[in-house]
Amino acid sequence: MEIPVYLFTGFLESGKTTFIQEALEGPDFNMGERTLFLLCEEGETEYHPSKFFGTNVFFETVENEEDLSEELLVSLQKKHRVERVIVEYNGMWGLDSFYRAMPAEWLTYQEMMFADARTFLSYNQNMRQLVFDKLKSAELVVFNRCDRKKMDEVDEEGVSTKMQFHKIVRVANRKSQILYEYGENDVEMDTIPDPLPFDTEQPVITIRDDWYAEWYRDINEDQQKYDGKVLHLKGRLVNGGDIPKNKFVFGRHVMTCCVEDIQFAGLVCKWTDEAASFGNGDWVTVSAKVRIEDDPVYAGEGPGPVLYCTEVKKAAPAVPEVATF
Template sequence: MANEIPVYLFVGFLESGKTKFIQETFEDPNFDSGDKTLLLVCEEGEEEYNEKKFAFPGVTLKVLEDKAELNPQNLARLEKESGAGRVVIEYNGMWLLQDLANNLPENWIVYQCIATADGTTALTYARDNSMRSLLLDKIARSELIVFNRAEAVNNDAARQELHKLVRQASRKCDIAYEFADGSVAYDDIPDPLPFDLNAPIVEIGEDDFGIWYMDCQDEPQKYVGKTVRFLAQVCQTNRAGKNSFVPGRFAMTCCVQDIQFVGFPCSYDGYKALEQRAWVTVTAKVNYKFHNIYRGKGPVLTAISVEPAEKPQNDVVTFS
């Protein structure tokens, strides 16, 4: 089996500061792992790399401007030719991250994903449905987003709006604001959950399913062994596994064009009697284990009871 190749992913729109962030990272001796590095640049902005300032040798820079070049065979070839032991990708902000995930060689593992955004345009993009959708796609996979040129969003209203934007995609992603003088401020707006995790039965409000879904996906371990009760629609699918269905809700990411069904596989002996799209109240135990629907480990429910329920006033939920 081929050696595991760690991938460090930098995402964001053109001129959002990706190149500057990577340049500064490569100038830091602490980023020297001793391995050769393959740097893949998927879009070129005004800023260019200064390889003379890199703190370590062995960096091979390749430009991939055509998405067709992102395929396992080509990437594996570049890895072999460069002799790289790690990969850094400056990803095109207009490409979906799933397109990359679908085309990485099997031995390439994303270790870290960092997003950058330009503070002077962030709110404009956040208010535009198509650009917002692309922004959320990047934030959802990132552990940190850095808003540079932060002077433009250095007020409470702007910070609240950007905080809400990020939390719509991820409750785990840290938020930082970088100013022209190099100083950095971190978002400290609290994110209390709208349900009691210490209750004997964790009651998920009918409008809070999206928040619970995202939090359970982000931090599944804190739900293991807990009993939850929630309102959901029935999804009968073979992907749920033996004696199972998927209770879930339709959720809106940013606009009506982005509505999708989200839920968790749930084992239930009486699943065959459930009608497709029927509304039910599910009481279930949460576990965290392998399931084919995740192609790995994820939250898996075991139903204690499934009872008929009425359709709620708002049948589409959000993630924030």
């Protein structure tokens, strides 16, 4: 049986508890389903189960990140014979710890991230990796305790606080909705447009060196948009090992969050046996047509973008060599 999971993330005093309490007090979110409530942190605000619309809510506390395991979660599911799960997650824990522990029948129905607007920039400056971790898969990001005057203030570069929030979210996640809460019944949805810096309708889509990170994310998130399109861009060529002579992996190192997060982001390329004449790691420019299809490199992930190259030339390294958003 499929078990829906509602995951609420964010740091202490970000408004998670208040939101969940109000949701459980109404019939729209709480019709009496047997609900396992996993508490992974304790803030200053307490829950009041007596006010819940439905009473079949069973609280269980997980005190340490290392305690999260599939065995524990399965045992709690059986103990309470639950129909769904609510998780108030600890902002200092990595989300992968929870996802690795999730039983196979548990399915994330919604993931929401909450942040206190008064402290968000400070958290992002001092604990950027943890902030990025919570933003990257959130469907909705809620900024609580916003002040309209402060949100419109600009820094020395002329960027408003609201735009800073928007950009931080978008680096991690282009799809999440963003909500600003100014007070009771006073909320605003983020409507700032996020156009790509390149035109995907051009006969040849040319990707500048400083656009690589955005292009790589977009081609993976919206593969069909690129099917049949022609590209021209620069990256590094990876060959040798088990890779056939007429194939190579093309990509660049990308930093999505911080230095510790740098990883190689590449795609499969098909060309001729001449690919084997290049050195592993050489910088090249490629002209290629995209096809979305299965490839052994993408095994287990389904079809992916494969670049059918018409031209591959040696090139000077990109500046900077590590791509960023």
